[in-house]
Amino acid sequence: MNYRHAYHAGNHADVLKHAVLAHALVHMGRKDKAYCVVDAHAGLGVYDLDGVEAGKTLEWQGGVGRLIDGAGKMLALEDAAADVLLEPWRQAVAAVNGGGAIMRYPGSPEVAARLSRAQDRMVFNELHPADFETLSAQYAGDGRVRVTREEAGVAVKANLPPAERRGLVLIDPPYERVDDAERALATLKQGYKRFATGCFMLWYPVTGDGLSDRLVEAAAEAGMARMLVAEILVRPVTINGGLAGSGLIIVNPLWPLAEELPVLVPALAERLKAGDPAWRVEWLTGE
Numbered sequence: 001m002n003y004r005h006a007y008h009a010g011n012h013a014d015v016l017k018h019a020v021l022a023h024a025l026v027h028m029g030r031k032d033k034a035y036c037v038v039d040a041h042a043g044l045g046v047y048d049l050d051g052v053e054a055g056k057t058l059e060w061q062g063g064v065g066r067l068i069d070g071a072g073k074m075l076a077l078e079d080a081a082a083d084v085l086l087e088p089w090r091q092a093v094a095a096v097n098g099g100g101a102i103m104r105y106p107g108s109p110e111v112a113a114r115l116s117r118a119q120d121r122m123v124f125n126e127l128h129p130a131d132f133e134t135l136s137a138q139y140a141g142d143g144r145v146r147v148t149r150e151e152a153g154v155a156v157k158a159n160l161p162p163a164e165r166r167g168l169v170l171i172d173p174p175y176e177r178v179d180d181a182e183r184a185l186a187t188l189k190q191g192y193k194r195f196a197t198g199c200f201m202l203w204y205p206v207t208g209d210g211l212s213d214r215l216v217e218a219a220a221e222a223g224m225a226r227m228l229v230a231e232i233l234v235r236p237v238t239i240n241g242g243l244a245g246s247g248l249i250i251v252n253p254l255w256p257l258a259e260e261l262p263v264l265v266p267a268l269a270e271r272l273k274a275g276d277p278a279w280r281v282e283w284l285t286g287e
């Protein structure tokens with residue numbers, strides 16, 4: 001396992017993923033009844049944007065960096081309606097920085113921990129031994145959280161359906177192994193089989209290798225209802241051109257997320273663009 005998310009934290013893909021995740025959790029929290037978040041590839045809770053790893057790639061500058069001014073304060077999106085939808089994510093970012101200049105960035109576990117309530121439960125699963133230890137230490141004092149170290153597919157199977165019968169599952173592999181996409185889809189399918197009413201989010205990268213098209217197509221044909229795709233290309237896709245964009249396959253998006261994403265996603269694409277941007281929000285399957 002070579003992948004460490006610390007090199008990529010806060011990049012344009014993280015901003016899309018975490019902005020949607022935060023907003024989805026706001027909708028989960030509209031009912032008093034508890035829910036459970038299963039983060040199958042959790043990474044770390046919080047990342048240092050001035051740390052060695054982030055400093056080597058500076059990827060965050062093309063992501064969260066586009067939403068920060070020179071003094072480290074968070075900036076608004078031009079589109080006021082989109083800006084309101086970004087607020088839950090922005091608050092999570094501000095909170096890990098104590099309201100001061102942005103030097104730290106919340107990963108998906110921290111977004112979940114910040115947005116969830118006292119009655120909710122979270123399972124953060126991370127396979128990398130060192131990241132698992134760090135993650136365990138970060139959440140040792142949070143009674144709502146259990147940190148596990150399993151293969152993502154095993155963790156999803158073990159935790160679904162949740163006792164609460166309400167939940168969100170994030171599948172966010174590094175795509176470093178040749179079969180990561182296949183495994184991610186298998187994990188989604190198995191999770192859905194056990195918990196068909198749950199909300200699932202599967203993240204994927206868009207590079208020039210055609211993986212994203214194959215994955216989205218296979219997901220659309222996998223027999224799951226109510227599946228949406230939300231994707232941003234910050235620049236045109238080129239062969240061997242690196243990460244041009246990313247997307248989320250979302251099963252059972254909570255109302256009114258599907259109506260909100262066509263407002264939020266283009267505004268984010270415009271802010272994160274590094275060339276001609278493109279975006280899409282489309283239903284892949286119906287009811």
Ligand SMILES: C[S@@+](CC[C@H](N)C(=O)[O-])C[C@H]1O[C@@H](n2cnc3c(N)ncnc32)[C@H](O)[C@@H]1O
Binds near residue numbers: 041
């Ligand atoms: C893209 S990062 C996760 C980022 C995190 N979800 C976030 O949004 O902040 C993928 C993580 O999955 C872990 N990982 C890789 N293979 C895994 C597997 N088979 N099962 C569980 N975790 C795995 C990696 O160590 C890495 O921390």
